[in-house]
Amino acid sequence: MPDTPRGGDPAAPARIRLVDVAREAGLSKTTVSAALNGTGRMSDAVREQAREAARRLGYRPNATARLLRAGHARLIGYAVGEFAREPGSYMVSPYFARLTSATATAALQHGYALVLLPARCGPEEWADLPLDAAIVADPLDDDPLVEDFIAARIPLFTDRSVEGRPGTHWVDVDADGAVREVLDHLRAQGARHIAVALPGTATRFHTAVADTYRRWCAEHGAVPGLVTTDGPGDGPAVAAVERLLAAPGNRPDALFVLAEASPPLVLDAIRRAGRSVPDDLLLVCASEDTSAAHTHPPVSTLSLQPALVAEKGIELLLAALESGSREPTGAVVPTRLNIRDSSLPRQGR
Amino acid sequence: MPDTPRGGDPAAPARIRLVDVAREAGLSKTTVSAALNGTGRMSDAVREQAREAARRLGYRPNATARLLRAGHARLIGYAVGEFAREPGSYMVSPYFARLTSATATAALQHGYALVLLPARCGPEEWADLPLDAAIVADPLDDDPLVEDFIAARIPLFTDRSVEGRPGTHWVDVDADGAVREVLDHLRAQGARHIAVALPGTATRFHTAVADTYRRWCAEHGAVPGLVTTDGPGDGPAVAAVERLLAAPGNRPDALFVLAEASPPLVLDAIRRAGRSVPDDLLLVCASEDTSAAHTHPPVSTLSLQPALVAEKGIELLLAALESGSREPTGAVVPTRLNIRDSSLPRQGR
């Protein structure tokens, strides 16, 4: 009588188990299991008999039980370091939206699924989840999340800050190369005073950007013009751009905006400051926002290629998982500069 | 000798199990389990002895085994119907980004975690995942995903298309109320020819919007001016707006843009068409994009309040899960009209 409730709500029918199917089919657990999994050798008649019973009863194997046997869950925890924003908000950033979906897609292609974890969660939040590995996107400095996963010996993929620690894998964007490519491009277009707007919350990437920018300026005898935003979001980013253009003295002839802002909004701010792109001000934004291609003029963007980061990271992580190795690995991935009219003076076209 | 490898890679140390801790502590599995879980009654000395052994060995309980005992995994599958886009791309839409993060946050607050599923995946993709429930955001018509979950008797939260089916729960946005609020608002500001831009891929919500729009026009003796986009993304949306403004005859004096486009881009397109907001054209966009508040003038938006949809849905789903009831439930949630300068004629301010 497989429909008899077992525990809990007496109105809910108990879920059909393998034994129930076996009893119904007049076979053993073993045989039914093999029949349904297509393993073992048995007569077609028996196999069909087992399948028919399973179908009749609406049998669905218990995933947890299988996982216990299998010894893994093919589940990867995913969290974002999320500097000073409210939980969950990171999805709203085009960069993190792409990074997250690319990570999920890459993992899924290899048969792993992503479990969304809250930002700054402690071990108690994921201790009950059968995680084979974890990912911390853009961790904070000495992120407790990172330390917890390492302490729990859960294979981890995050940024270069964990380099060399057993069981960890990192992917970093080539900040140095990216900055040089953008600055060289702007200089080649005739720019001599390139100003930079950075997010106020300095991540690893943005710190590296500032360093390279200063170094590049020194190398080219340029004086750095650098401004940081007061916080995340479009408002502070636009304000930073306005400050950059209002500053007396060293009038910039090119802008490299790394603060995450909607490109059309940046363009608007520049126009309101009485400047014109690209005629007397060149513009490059670090952004994954698709609207950049649809402004007038279209805005050149530096893409951090989140999809590449995700794919490389998943590759490193799963290679380690499947080999069982705790040998740390890592890789640097390139950025991509999409040159559009905003950084091409008209005579250059 | 708990460090002895068991199976697989002979170099990898076997994970510490409860028995290992018990042996180390000179206690039984039972006692150690109770000690670590804070259950049972025992002397503080013994409890500390067990904890110390666990700490020394770096013991971490096997989550899968606990789940098997517990009978649930507190895991919820999450998929998006995703009309004709490439997998994973939905995150890029501000609406889905917010819906996804709000859903994850709401679930997490109740002790459940979200598992990201690929779009249009079959049962084989999630059969091995211990899902207690599933969510299909914005399902297609007769979405196979929805049917699969229902067939598997997995409690499901999706839109109203499943209304009344056992084990399902729906939340829909009040499309009728939303449209009337926007149209009434625009009419109150003096608009008499309100044109509408809809996405080409008609979802349940957008079909309802078109219906209400036509009905409202009939009620107010207005002639409907409706255009749909050629596809997703900013380009087609901007093109649709341009078509609307270029159309001969019935020159619109207000625009209600439901196609998902960056608000500043819509504003740009209107300017390029020689119209001026709000002086001779009022504008409302259905959008979750924060850039709307930072344009000049700021753009009025209709928010579909994804956070509300997520919270209500999780509430209904978890209520059913915890009571074990398969009684279908559902709810309609309101939208929110953020009135900004783009829909307020200057004399009205």
Added chain:
DNA sequence: TTGAAAGCGGTACCAA
């Protein structure tokens, strides 16, 4: 207060 043993629901090894 502590511990042995019986499950949770499958899978896999062997013996029949």
Added chain:
DNA sequence: TTGGTACCGCTTTCAA
């Protein structure tokens, strides 16, 4: 070809 049985690692009941 089929089935008995041990086992995955933990929790819980119940007896000592």
